[in-house]
Amino acid sequence: MTRGDKCLAAGILLTAILAIALPRLHSSLFSIATSSTRAVIKAQGKIVREVDLSDRGGRSTFVVNGRVGPSTLEVEGKRIRMKEADCPDKICVRQGWIEKPGDSIVCIPGEIIVRIEGAAPLDAVTR
Amino acid sequence: MFSTRRLVFLSLLVALGAVLHVLEGMFPIPLPLPGVKLGLANIVTLFAIRLYGLRGGLAVATARVLLGSLIGGVFLSPGFLLALSGAILSTLVMAWLFNHTSCFSLIGISMAGAVGHNLGQLLAASLILRSSAVFYYLPVLLLAAIPTGFFTGYILRSLLDRLEKTGQLRGMTRE
Numbered sequence: 566m567t568r569g570d571k572c573l574a575a576g577i578l579l580t581a582i583l584a585i586a587l588p589r590l591h592s593s594l595f596s597i598a599t600s601s602t603r604a605v606i607k608a609q610g611k612i613v614r615e616v617d618l619s620d621r622g623g624r625s626t627f628v629v630n631g632r633v634g635p636s637t638l639e640v641e642g643k644r645i646r647m648k649e650a651d652c653p654d655k656i657c658v659r660q661g662w663i664e665k666p667g668d669s670i671v672c673i674p675g676e677i678i679v680r681i682e683g684a685a686p687l688d689a690v691t692r
Numbered sequence: 693m694f695s696t697r698r699l700v701f702l703s704l705l706v707a708l709g710a711v712l713h714v715l716e717g718m719f720p721i722p723l724p725l726p727g728v729k730l731g732l733a734n735i736v737t738l739f740a741i742r743l744y745g746l747r748g749g750l751a752v753a754t755a756r757v758l759l760g761s762l763i764g765g766v767f768l769s770p771g772f773l774l775a776l777s778g779a780i781l782s783t784l785v786m787a788w789l790f791n792h793t794s795c796f797s798l799i800g801i802s803m804a805g806a807v808g809h810n811l812g813q814l815l816a817a818s819l820i821l822r823s824s825a826v827f828y829y830l831p832v833l834l835l836a837a838i839p840t841g842f843f844t845g846y847i848l849r850s851l852l853d854r855l856e857k858t859g860q861l862r863g864m865t866r867e
Binding site for chain 1: 720727766769770771774793795796797799800803804807817820821822823825826828829830831832834835837838842
């Protein structure tokens, strides 16, 4: 490895760490209300369902029809996951549970996106 | 145009790349990280760049993805479009670094190629899905690009050393 290689690896590492840390820092600094969140489910470009993820402790499943077939989503308390999918690689299923605002599950073959949004009353404030 | 000799070696590289591409799709690495791959086919692309420049690399990368997706039965599927845009972007990045910089070894170029591949894939995915939500996954892929890029670059380095030592490399680049 040359010095250039090491700088490159360090640069990639730093970018990745910043990309992970900055959104978290931002949401904790500006204390975006995370008490109630909702999952927005898009299939083939359209919003097909919004689920309130308030902590009721219950477990429920529902089916979304994607491009390649039906996918089963499961909600448990404040978190949601792709339980079963008809896509070939099952990357969305292996992503497991998500619960923080900004977290996403993306199924590319099925064109399904599950994204968690904070139920803050305002998107942003400018002064 | 490529000479006949080059054409033969390019075809061999395409065949090798397509096989690695398909095999890798069949056996995902046993890590709890969805979508992370070693990028074995990238070894062949960088080898083609090293021997025949940008045009050779692009020819091998695109033909490999076309052939690999036909064998795997995913031709023109979203996965195919992702693989194609990843392969093209990574080839462009690697060829540019190879031709215009001197501070990176094959290992560094290979890492940059892995990052280029990830960016190309996510770019295609965000266009297909009309959403930028996929970039949420970029940090994981970036972290994975360091070891996988190192691994593929190291393999290529060893391969080139061996070919140079036995004199076979000159035979491959001769007109």
